[in-house]
Amino acid sequence: MIVKFKKNVKDIQIKHLQDVLNHQNYKTTFIDGDIYKLLVVIGDTSSLETKRLTVYDFVEDVINIQKPYKESLKQEKRKVNVGNVTFNDDNIVLIAGPCSIENDQSLDLLSSQLVKHHTHIIRGGAFKPRTSPYSFQGIGEKGLHILKEINRKYKVPVISEITDVRDIDLFVKYVDIIQVGARNMQNYVLLEELGKINKPILLKRGFVNTIEELLLSAEYILANGNKDVILCERGIRTFENQTRNTLDISAVPVLKKLTNLPVIVDPSHAAGHWEYIESLSLAAIAAGADGLMIEVHENPEFALSDGQQSLKPEKYFNLVEKIKKIAIAIDKKI
Amino acid sequence: MIVKFKKNVKDIQIKHLQDVLNHQNYKTTFIDGDIYKLLVVIGDTSSLETKRLTVYDFVEDVINIQKPYKESLKQEKRKVNVGNVTFNDDNIVLIAGPCSIENDQSLDLLSSQLVKHHTHIIRGGAFKPRTSPYSFQGIGEKGLHILKEINRKYKVPVISEITDVRDIDLFVKYVDIIQVGARNMQNYVLLEELGKINKPILLKRGFVNTIEELLLSAEYILANGNKDVILCERGIRTFENQTRNTLDISAVPVLKKLTNLPVIVDPSHAAGHWEYIESLSLAAIAAGADGLMIEVHENPEFALSDGQQSLKPEKYFNLVEKIKKIAIAIDKKI
Amino acid sequence: MIVKFKKNVKDIQIKHLQDVLNHQNYKTTFIDGDIYKLLVVIGDTSSLETKRLTVYDFVEDVINIQKPYKESLKQEKRKVNVGNVTFNDDNIVLIAGPCSIENDQSLDLLSSQLVKHHTHIIRGGAFKPRTSPYSFQGIGEKGLHILKEINRKYKVPVISEITDVRDIDLFVKYVDIIQVGARNMQNYVLLEELGKINKPILLKRGFVNTIEELLLSAEYILANGNKDVILCERGIRTFENQTRNTLDISAVPVLKKLTNLPVIVDPSHAAGHWEYIESLSLAAIAAGADGLMIEVHENPEFALSDGQQSLKPEKYFNLVEKIKKIAIAIDKKI
Amino acid sequence: MIVKFKKNVKDIQIKHLQDVLNHQNYKTTFIDGDIYKLLVVIGDTSSLETKRLTVYDFVEDVINIQKPYKESLKQEKRKVNVGNVTFNDDNIVLIAGPCSIENDQSLDLLSSQLVKHHTHIIRGGAFKPRTSPYSFQGIGEKGLHILKEINRKYKVPVISEITDVRDIDLFVKYVDIIQVGARNMQNYVLLEELGKINKPILLKRGFVNTIEELLLSAEYILANGNKDVILCERGIRTFENQTRNTLDISAVPVLKKLTNLPVIVDPSHAAGHWEYIESLSLAAIAAGADGLMIEVHENPEFALSDGQQSLKPEKYFNLVEKIKKIAIAIDKKI
Incomplete structure (x- = not known):
């Protein structure tokens, strides 16, 4: 820490501050510069x-x-294992599924296709944090049951977003990764409790939070004992409104430099429109992301949430083929 | 809602969308403009x-x-009563106290002075949401007890910030207004539960949230039945870094136009430095705010949190005198 | 300047950097901290x-x-004189007039009323920098002639915005203050040339520029010899869209702390809508601004530019009365 | 255009507005909705x-x-030719060179290497717009002479940034592309004059400007007759400060959708630090950019400007090899 004094500071004042700091066991060195x-x-x-x-x-x-x-800095180079899936520096993990789970048949039908097309983890929202109290809020606990069924039937890990600290037991029981959404990135009560369980956490960056704040939120989990944290960049709020948020693609190399935690990208929430998802997905992989989380829906025009930013399955499968080519170009596996 | 078609839209596509919308009981009018x-x-x-x-x-x-x-729009012109204090359009309510409650003696000493200088409500943090897990997190439930004592001794309402949905009963018992902090403005689970109780809520705008989002968060409370909501502008995150946040002074007249809820301003968190609090306080009152919430600390240089943005008591008392003059100039009481 | 080394730095590397810096005549002190x-x-x-x-x-x-x-820091406490008007810490200067000058009769009619209602300086745009090439771009040089007539007839200083470095001679001839608009705040070629003339400059903060950048732009003028610079806060670009820009009211006390230059506020461009101008004007004065620049138009619904943010004369006169009351409350003259 | 009335609007008021608009030759359709x-x-x-x-x-x-x-919308799918280099959808164009030209030997040495490593165009700043008046401002006209020599010797097109409308003739004479920097994106006087010449323009997005504003600035050039405009995304100002600016990678697909103009990316200014340039370059190509402009310097630690964001030649050559692999993966030539 550097204390910069005002020009008219008196020696006795400097001495006083040194005493206060020394009393708190800090050593101090005084620098009498030309200017400061x-x-x-x-x-x-x-x-x-x-x-x-x-x-x-x-x-x-x-x-x-x-x-x-x-905490995140002092980790050894390491992996996060979720069932048979591993997040590390050598491969690309694809997470896909609908924004909200609507019913068991539709998720089953979609999942059966996704797992055939290189999708490693199935996502689906059960409890939806919505800006308006009048919007669809998810089907709740029933959604978690449906996810568990998908996990059993297709041997694929599943992920869903938690919104209430009182639901942790429920999530531990039903899902393989617990997602903390952007709006809860600074819900410290929730983060602390998630630090005490033994289940991987996907921590999304708040749309208004700095990278430093994201790392500090990760430390709330890590410092409480849970070492399986995956970071997710999903766009930040800026003045530009052609996209829902502005994907901070630089966050990928910055996070890779500052931490050893896996870093993935959610192009769907960043773009807010399906037309831009392909470009952002390929960019994220080329920039060094360890994976992607993409919203896919059979009939986005009737989706109960986020239809405009969901890819139809065939568009998603087409994108997966392109992701594979980029992965090869940068020597990664998928 | 207006649907704008692409230039090459076909009649059959327009017809299809009309059918879909009519089926959902919406009436549609087609406009064949020169350009769109x-x-x-x-x-x-x-x-x-x-x-x-x-x-x-x-x-x-x-x-x-x-x-x-x-909800907030359809309210009649109305007041929020907190003990013997009323928030309405005719007067200025001053809320003051330390960022964090440190112990009973210091809060008692400070409160005894504040109530003598036109302070209507005493604030004090017991549970502190901190960006870093290594920062001081508040003294917890004990802080609420201390606040209750202040309330009994000085007959002054007290306010404190809630951070955990599981603490609602505790807060209902000990404080007169429950504060929802900026980081929890979109913690919908918390907002919903606060909508079900009978206790005034001070809802602070998130530092990255739009005014529209603030109103939607207010509706989570209002729509669940609790009609006593006070809104608080406390600065938004921008590129400017001379101040901790940028006080959005325009939010005062905008909120006054869009809603009938009381609107107050927190200059301490906006400025982030005590030197700017006087200017921002006077500006807020002149702009039409119904009150202020200001951090005051006996010895800010030793405060356990936010010392740099706390006023010393004598500076605060001096400010109160200036606020009174501005209040008179705009025909308000204090 | 502090150089912070990476953990694995070698002594020889530190030595190398010290040599490089010493060679450039800098003294260096090495600190071997516990952590860095x-x-x-x-x-x-x-x-x-x-x-x-x-x-x-x-x-x-x-x-x-x-x-x-x-430069701006090392100035003595000082005034900027414009004809019989003085910008200093003791009074409030009001600048008003239409966004664009449309013709001589309308400006004459408006000015005759404004000067009767405490307006010290008349503004009017002749060359308008517009985002779209298809928008009205001002009536050009003719507008400056009209302003000069107003100046002669009513003995009132006039101000207009310059957009082209090649027009400086023209502006020197016709106006009393030359305004540099937000979009040209970093047009350094223009700033340098304006530093070489003997005419007060009103420098508006760019809507995306920091306070530090505003001060550096002021130095381009000051360092070239022109010491009569007035700073103007006019709102910055943020994510909030209820107003055209977000008035950074904190910029007033910050600029007052960092510099001795006069600081005024333009509430019209900040708000972007006439309904909010009164609140922002009163707030600016209460916060310590030395003056205001307000757009006034006889028939805003037919204005060729910025009609929605222009006050009708009677609303402006009403506002002036309120400004006077706030000025009295803070011991300033108007 | 849709006019939305207030709830208490009277029929006579609607009629009045219709008359005003009809008088201006607009047709109007009144919609009496349930709510509005x-x-x-x-x-x-x-x-x-x-x-x-x-x-x-x-x-x-x-x-x-x-x-x-x-304008930019109504263009046919088209190319911009610069000497023997063509910007179109099928290939990647690499522009590289120092931030500032320092002298003829250093630029000659660097250029001789760059042209051997797939660099299509050499960049170099002669007139530097700097935030501080005390920073190095470029070597001026002499720099343009040096660039012209490079162009003659290596048969490679050259590009440099213009900062003064009075220098257009000079630039037309010496360079092959005229660059408009971020700070001059809304210098409309300059844009208009550049629209009247016959020389390709590289228009950089202002760091605080929306994509819509970038397109409107492009139209200032296009509407005046010059059809050879190349757009360049270079990062926008946000609250994140780990990077100098936030590269808006989404701007690439958005601009590709809204216009047929070539779109390139400048990762150096976006990142502000050389360590992130590789990730951002690969991301930009994967996202669909038509080219890159990268700062390269032989000895960045002694560069007179922007050293920290310049790549050393060997790092750049290594990056070019990776760019080639990504280009192949997305079926483009380099």
């Missing part, structure tokens, strides 16, 4: 509210040198 | 996923005419 | 491309301590 | 200031159906 006077503070400041030092009239600014996140 | 062909769809489309119609190859866009929110 | 190794670089780094040091494989980050702007 | 009353306005409203109708007390909103841009 600085105090370099040595020691672990991660739990210190450093910015509060700007309350002192003679402090102009406090600059944090230390990154606030820890 | 349109279908005007009449009826309540608030529960229709209108955008999914863009899945049709021949549809270029779907434009919603109807606003998605309802 | 740092190099504190002492000396004026304002012309150094500091970030390029991250090209070194062993450098994790470079942190600038020094602010990049200079 | 609407007026559908038929005819070309592209030059109408539609939003000003909200000035009427009885109008709630005006919704534009018509897109504001025209």
Whole structure:
């Protein structure tokens, strides 16, 4: 941590601050620069509210040198295993399925096709967090039962989104990966509880959250003991409105640099329109993502949610073929 | 709802869409414009996923005419009563106190001064949602007990932030207003449950949420039966970094136009630094806000959270005098 | 400047960088912290491309301590005089007039009323920068002639926006303040030339520019010799779309802290709709702005540009009365 | 255009607006919906200031159906030829070179290597628009001479950025493509003049501009007669600060859908750091971009500008090999 003093700071004030910090077991080095006077503070400041030092009239600014996140950085290069599927740096994992589960027949029919076309994991929403209280909110627990059936019948892992901390037991019982949606990325109560269970978590970046905040949310899970976290970039809110959100493709290499956790991309929510999903999917794989989560629906024009951003099955299968070619070009398996 | 067709749409396709919509009991009027062909769809489309119609190859866009929110608009001009304090259009309500409750003596000492200086409601955080799992997280339930004591001793309503849906009973017992923080503005499970109780709710705008989303979150509470909702603007995330967030001062007149709910402003979180709180407070009152929520701390340089954005008591009392002058200038009471 | 090394940095690499910097006449202090190794670089780094040091494989980050702007900071507390009008900390200056000058009669009629109602400066656009090439682009040089007539007849300073560096002589001849619009805030060629003339400049913040960038653009003018710069906040682009832009009200106290230049606010462009102008105007004055620039039009429903954000004269006169009350409340003159 | 009335609109008011619009030769259809009353306005409203109708007390909103841009849409599928290089849908064009030209030897040495490694066009800045007046501003006209020499010696087209409308003749004489930088995307005076010459223009998207605004800026050039416009996505300003800007990868398929103009990507300015350029380059090609513009510098640690985002030659050559593999995977030539 660097404390930058105002020009008119007095020696006694610098001394006072040094005493306060030394008292808290920090070492300090004073730098009397040509332009600024600085105090370099040595020691672990991660739990210190450093910015509060700007309350002192003679402090102009406090600059944090230390990154606030820890856990995700110190991991060894590692894999997340979900049933027979492994997320690691060498392969591409495809997750696909409808935004919302509507009934057992439709999900069964769709899943039977998806598993034949290189889809590794089936997704389906049971509890839907919706901006409007008047929108379709999902079929609830029944949806999880249907997913479990799909898992049994096709030997394929399933994933669904949790919205209520009181539902954790239910999800542990029925799904193979628990998804934390963008709106709950900073629901710390939920994250802490998910850190205490033994089930992989797919943590989606909030549409307004920085990469640093995503890593700190991941640490809420990791620091509580659950080491199986998969990160998912799904677009951020910007001023551009031709797409629902702006896919932050740079997040892929940045997250790959800052952490060893698997990183996947959800092009459906980022684009908000099916026409752009192919481009974004291929871009994500080329950028180094470990997988994709794509919304597919048999009849998107009648989907109960997110129809406009769902691919029809044949379009999805066509996309899978293109993904395979890109994967080969960058020496990855699918 | 307006459906805008692509240039090459065929009559049979328009007819098909009309049939689909008529079947769902919507009336349609076809407009054969010089430049575009349109279908005007009449009826309540608030529960229709209108955008999914863009899945049709021949549809270029779907434009919603109807606003998605309802409840907050249809309210009569009305007040929210909290103990002996009333939020309405004629007066200014001041809420003040520390970011986090640290212990009973310090809150008691501070509260005794605040109530003497026109502060109507005492705030204090017990459960703190923090970006980092390594930051101070509040003293928990004990904090609520301390608040209740303040309420009894000084006959002043108290407010604290809820972070866990499982804590609702606790909050109902101990506080007079339950605050929903920015990060939980779209925690719909929490909002729904808060809609079922009989206790005023202070709903803060998420730092990345639109005004429309704030109103829809308010409707989650209103539509479930709880009609005592107070809205709070507290700054949004933008590219500007001289302040922690950018106070959206325009939200005050916009919310006043779109709803009859009380609207207050939190200048502390918006500014992120105590030096700017005075300007923002006076601006908020001049813009028409019904009140302010301000962080005050006896020794901000040792505060366990948000010290840099807390006012020292004497600065706050000085600000209150200025607020009174602005209130007089715009014919409001304090 | 602080250089933060990667964990695996070698002594020889640190030594190499020290040599390079010493060779450029910078003093360096090495800090061997518990967690990070740092190099504190002492000396004026304002012309150094500091970030390029991250090209070194062993450098994790470079942190600038020094602010990049200079001129605006080092000014004495000072005034900008425009004819008989003075911008300083004690009074409020009102600038009003139509977005575009349409013809001489309409501007004359409007101006005759404005000057009777405390308007200190008349504005009017002659050359209009428009997003679409098909929109009305202003009446050009003729508009400047009309403004000059208003100036002569009513003894009131006039202001208009410049869009072409080749028009500077024209503007010097006809107007009392030259306005640089938001889209030209980073047109450095224009700024440099305006720095060489002897005429006050109103520099509007670009709708996507930071406060720091605004100050650096001001320095392009100041550093070239023209010391009469007035800054104008007019809203920034955010995700919120209930208003055309988001008025960054915090920019007023921030700019007041960082500089001694006069700071005014344009609520018309920020709001984008006449209904919000009153609230934003009063907020700006309460926040400490030195003046306002407001669009007024006799018949906004037929205005050739920006009709929706123009006040009708009677609404403007009513607003002026309210501004006067706020001015009194904060001990300013108007 | 759709006019949406307020609930309490009177018939006489609707009639009045219809008369006004009919008088301007627009046809109107009145829709008396269950929830809203609407007026559908038929005819070309592209030059109408539609939003000003909200000035009427009885109008709630005006919704534009018509897109504001025209030219770029109505083009035939087409190519832009620059010397022996063609931008079209079948191939990838690589533009590379230093941010700033520093002297003739260094550019000659670098260019001799670049042309051997599939680089089709050499870039180099002569006039640099810099945020700070104290930064290196380029070597000016001399830089253009050096570029012309490179063009003659290696038979390779060259590109440089224009910053002053008064320099157009100079650029026409010395370079093969004139680049309009992000900060000048809305410098309409410059765009209009560039529309009158016969030289390809590379138009970079402003870092705060929407795709719609980019297309409207392109129309300033196209509508004035110059049909050779290449669009360039280079990142937009968002709240994320791990990268200099956020590359809007979705802009590639969106621009490809809305226009027939070539679309390239500049990963250097988007990333702001050389480590991310490879990922973003491969992503851009996979997403469908027609080319890339990449900053390459022999000694980035001593570059006079943008060193941190420049690739060293060997890293660039390595990247070119990977680009070739992606190009093959999506059936394009390089």
